[in-house]
Every structure is written in structure tokens, then in C-alpha cells.
Amino acid sequence: MKTIKILTAVITVSLIVFNCSNNDDNLTIAPGPDFTGTYAQADQMGRPAVNTVFVSSASKDMFNVTIPSQQNAAFQSMFQTNLTSLSPAYANPEDTNALGLDAATFTGLLATDVLNVSLDGKTTFFDGTNVLTGRALADDVITVELLLIFGGEDFSENPTLSNDNVDANDKDFLTSFPYLASPW
Numbered sequence: 001m002k003t004i005k006i007l008t009a010v011i012t013v014s015l016i017v018f019n020c021s022n023n024d025d026n027l028t029i030a031p032g033p034d035f036t037g038t039y040a041q042a043d044q045m046g047r048p049a050v051n052t053v054f055v056s057s058a059s060k061d062m063f064n065v066t067i068p069s070q071q072n073a074a075f076q077s078m079f080q081t082n083l084t085s086l087s088p089a090y091a092n093p094e095d096t097n098a099l100g101l102d103a104a105t106f107t108g109l110l111a112t113d114v115l116n117v118s119l120d121g122k123t124t125f126f127d128g129t130n131v132l133t134g135r136a137l138a139d140d141v142i143t144v145e146l147l148l149i150f151g152g153e154d155f156s157e158n159p160t161l162s163n164d165n166v167d168a169n170d171k172d173f174l175t176s177f178p179y180l181a182s183p184w
Contacts, residue, residue: 041065046115048141053086053149054079054110063113072111079107087161089152097148098155099131106148137173137180142166 043064045051055063056078066074080103084090090103097106109132116132117123123134126144135141142164150161171181 044068044113046113047110047145049145050110051113054082054107056082068112068114071113072108074111076104076108076111079111080104083107083149087150087158089150089157096153098151098153099148100153138169140164140167 041064043051046068051060051063055075059075059078063071063075083106084103089095089097094102096102099106101109115135118130118133121133122130123136124130125132125135125139125141126147127139143162143166146164147155147162150158152158155162169181173179173181
């Protein structure tokens with residue numbers, strides 16, 4: 001019986017030693033991403049719904065391939081025309097939104113389709129104080145955009161147009177990476 005135990009131990013140790021090796025010559029390292037080739041920008045969506053609402057159908061492709069630093073000059077007047085035709089909150093030239101921006105200034109901000117990020121403050125789309133300093137997952141971006149477009153100076157104008165009435169996700173966000181809830 002003692003011999004069988006010793007023999008079993010010897011065989012087990014020899015299998016382990018035989019299968020373990022310090023030979024690193026056969027290591028396969030996965031290649032990094034391949035950045036060769038030609039890439040084309042297909043769409044921009046720094047601020048959700050802005051591109052969808054303010055860029056005319058015939059100009060969508062041009063807007064999507066225009067670099068942000070050139071968008072204001074190329075598209076601000078189209079944005080302003082569309083804003084003033086959509087929103088009664090800008091019926092008069094001196095009308096402003098809750099940020100204190102008139103139609104020309106506000107559409108100049110919107111026409112440059114980038115997501116601003118605050119490096120030294122709170123990151124949020126809008127929390128009552130901080131505006132367009134980034135975007136947290138739980139930010140109600142569409143309602144904020146509706147408020148700024150239709151809500152007037154104090155968000156009281158056009159209340160039926162100023163809220164999408166979707167106040168939460170269907171699932172809670174996770175508290176650790178990747179933060180997004182699992183799909184259904």
C-alpha cells in the first residue's frame with residue numbers, strides 16, 4: 001500500500017514537472033490594433049439629437065465629415081434658421097434661453113458638435129448650475145436639450161415641448177466598470 005502511494009506521488013510530480021517549462025520561446029503575443037489604411041468619418045454625435053434636429057437632410061453628409069473647428073462657420077446660420085422656426089421661445093430677436101444665450105449665440109455653440117469636458121469641475125450635461133461640462137451616464141441629455149431649445153429664459157415657456165418625460169433608465173447603472181447595465 002505504501003509503495004502505491006509513493007508511486008502515485010512520483011508519477012504525479014513527474015507529470016507536473018514534465019508539463020511545466022520555462023521555455024518562453026513559443027509565446028504568442030496578440031498584435032495591437034491595426035491603424036493602417038484609410039479611415040473616413042461617417043457620423044458625428046457629440047451632442048445627441050442636435051445633428052438630427054438642426055442639420056437639414058440634404059446637408060447631413062457634409063456636416064458629418066466637417067471637422068468641428070469649421071462647423072460653426074459652415075452651419076450656424078442653418079442651425080439658427082431651424083431653431084427659430086421650431087421654437088416659439090425665440091420668437092423675438094432679444095429672446096434668450098436659460099443659459100442667457102440668444103438664438104445666434106446658442107446655435108453657434110450647438111453648431112460645433114463636440115462634447116465639452118470640464119477638466120477641473122463636475123462633468124455633467126446640465127445639473128441646474130453646471131452646463132455642457134461633459135456628460136455623465138445618468139444625465140437626461142434629451143430633456144436638457146429640449147429645455148434649452150423650447151424652455152425660454154426660465155424653462156417655463158412651452159412646457160409640453162420641454163420634457164421627453166423619460167426620467168430614468170429601464171435598469172440602474174452599475175457602480176463599477178463598465179457601468180452600463182446588462183441588456184435585458
